Amino acid sequence: MASLPLLLITIAPLLAALICAITRSARIAEFANFIASIIVLGASLPLPILAHRGMHLFLGDYIVLDGLAGWVVLCTAVVYFLASFFAVGYMRMLDEDRRLPSFYALFALFGFTTLVAPLVNNIGLYWIAIELTTLVSTFLVAFERTAESMEAAWKYIIIVSAGISLALLGTVLLYWAGTFVLGARYQPTWQALQAAAPQMNPGLVILAFLLAVVGYGTKVGLVPMHTWLPDAHSESPAPVSAMLSGALLNAAMVGIVRFLAIANGAHTGGIPHIVVIVFGLVSLGVATFFIVRQEGVKRLMAYSSVEHMGVIALGFGFGGVFGTAGALYHMLNHSLNKSLMFFGAGSAMRSYGTKDITGIRQFAHHFPRTGALWLAGAVSITGAPVFALFLSEIVIMHGGFAQNHSWAVYVMAVLLVIVFVGFLNHFRTMFYEPAAGSPAPKPVSAWCVIPMILALAPLIVFGFWWPQDLWMLFTDIWRSLAGATA
Numbered sequence: 071m072a073s074l075p076l077l078l079i080t081i082a083p084l085l086a087a088l089i090c091a092i093t094r095s096a097r098i099a100e101f102a103n104f105i106a107s108i109i110v111l112g113a114s115l116p117l118p119i120l121a122h123r124g125m126h127l128f129l130g131d132y133i134v135l136d137g138l139a140g141w142v143v144l145c146t147a148v149v150y151f152l153a154s155f156f157a158v159g160y161m162r163m164l165d166e167d168r169r170l171p172s173f174y175a176l177f178a179l180f181g182f183t184t185l186v187a188p189l190v191n192n193i194g195l196y197w198i199a200i201e202l203t204t205l206v207s208t209f210l211v212a213f214e215r216t217a218e219s220m221e222a223a224w225k226y227i228i229i230v231s232a233g234i235s236l237a238l239l240g241t242v243l244l245y246w247a248g249t250f251v252l253g254a255r256y257q258p259t260w261q262a263l264q265a266a267a268p269q270m271n272p273g274l275v276i277l278a279f280l281l282a283v284v285g286y287g288t289k290v291g292l293v294p295m296h297t298w299l300p301d302a303h304s305e306s307p308a309p310v311s312a313m314l315s316g317a318l319l320n321a322a323m324v325g326i327v328r329f330l331a332i333a334n335g336a337h338t339g340g341i342p343h344i345v346v347i348v349f350g351l352v353s354l355g356v357a358t359f360f361i362v363r364q365e366g367v368k369r370l371m372a373y374s375s376v377e378h379m380g381v382i383a384l385g386f387g388f389g390g391v392f393g394t395a396g397a398l399y400h401m402l403n404h405s406l407n408k409s410l411m412f413f414g415a416g417s418a419m420r421s422y423g424t425k426d427i428t429g430i431r432q433f434a435h436h437f438p439r440t441g442a443l444w445l446a447g448a449v450s451i452t453g454a455p456v457f458a459l460f461l462s463e464i465v466i467m468h469g470g471f472a473q474n475h476s477w478a479v480y481v482m483a484v485l486l487v488i489v490f491v492g493f494l495n496h497f498r499t500m501f502y503e504p505a506a507g508s509p510a511p512k513p514v515s516a517w518c519v520i521p522m523i524l525a526l527a528p529l530i531v532f533g534f535w536w537p538q539d540l541w542m543l544f545t546d547i548w549r550s551l552a553g554a555t556a
Contacts, residue, residue: 072117074113075117080182082110085102086106090175136550149405160420160515161173183199184317187203193241193328209223210310213306223302226301230298237288240277248262290322315408354380368415374451396463397466399532413525421511440519
């Protein structure tokens with residue numbers, strides 16, 4: 071039964087990419103990608119339920135549908151749908167109809183790679199899948215062909231590829247550590263390595279884990295490997311920025327979590343958790359400073375992504391059922407919220423013709439609906455009640471207290487308060503400071519407003535209501551990590 075949704079998830083974006091590649095019509099291309107995103111979302115909805123009933127293996131155990139994979143695929147599908155919806159209105163504003171079929175072909179392929187990566191059940195093939203996301207998304211980062219976007223694309227592919235190379239070295243070392251237990255030739259599935267971890271050499275496993283954290287952490291945007299992220303997120307078209315932040319970062323985080331599970335089973339003590347906690351706190355701290363001092367509207371959103379990846383890393387680093395559940399819940403909440411924020415930022419940037427925060431004034435006066443949605447998203451992204459990110463951050467903090475990491479929780483709390491003040495101060499500038507005789511902004515398409523509503527609604531609902539089925543799913547994921555977050 072699980073094979074049909076997975077087949078649709080892979081076939082739909084590939085078919086859309088093929089249609090976009092052979093057509094010269096921008097309208098056909100955007101329609102094909104949008105329909106593919108609807109199919110992918112519909113097929114992804116039952117995956118967590120199917121995973122809750124038990125792990126499923128396909129294609130000779132090369133594909134796995136477990137709780138973690140099913141959850142991350144669902145988060146990715148949500149962003150792919152919202153970004154595809156928003157792209158219909160946003161990309162028309164660029165007056166690039168001749169190049170839009172190429173854009174949508176790449177966008178569908180980007181969706182495909184980010185959907186498939188969490189499902190890969192082989193440490194080597196997972197590395198390849200993550201690298202494919204880089205190769206495809208690089209062209210999307212540079213789509214607008216400005217000097218800034220070209221520079222951002224080059225920085226993106228060079229820094230991320232360098233980081234991923236370290237992850238490859240970590241993968242090779244982990245495979246080697248497994249040979250002393252599983253033999254010279256074996257299939258390095260996540261399950262096989264987890265089962266063999268207690269008999270592996272702890273030194274080799276720790277070294278492989280550190281290389282993987284730095285390597286995949288580069289793709290996640292953890293500090294200090296984050297330097298590609300602000301440029302790539304800010305120079306990409308807004309739908310691409312949403313996919314980079316809400317989908318790609320989660321897919322790369324899967325690698326860190328899987329390696330953490332193996333390292334924790336190899337009798338390495340608390341070292342893996344401390345490493346992840348430190349990376350999370352440093353990422354949160356550096357992002358806080360840049361958020362307060364930021365001048366570009368999309369770079370503000372980009373550093374917010376660094377902040378929230380730090381929060382998610384803290385959840386997995388704290389461990390326990392609460393830390394893990396909070397981190398998993400935060401993945402979805404951040405995906406929804408950051409899509410909303412990049413949609414608002416993209417609309418503002420195109421309407422006012424500037425990327426500077428100081429160039430955007432009285433936004434809500436000119437765009438009451440879009441302004442209300444964007445402002446609500448800004449309050450939500452800072453972790454304020456009554457929105458979903460507040461709930462997931464509180465659960466992560468509870469997990470930190472439960473696992474005796476109180477010091478990190480206090481630092482996290484102080485930094486989040488500073489983010490709240492600094493982030494919303496920028497919105498005070500854009501929404502309430504008077505305009506200095508600038509021309510009237512361009513109108514925003516309804517295609518750009520509806521996805522913002524669809525992203526905000528669940529953030530409000532999940533702020534009040536944590537479905538019991540989700541808690542059971544997160545508990546199952548925590549148990550399946552076999553002590554990685556215990």
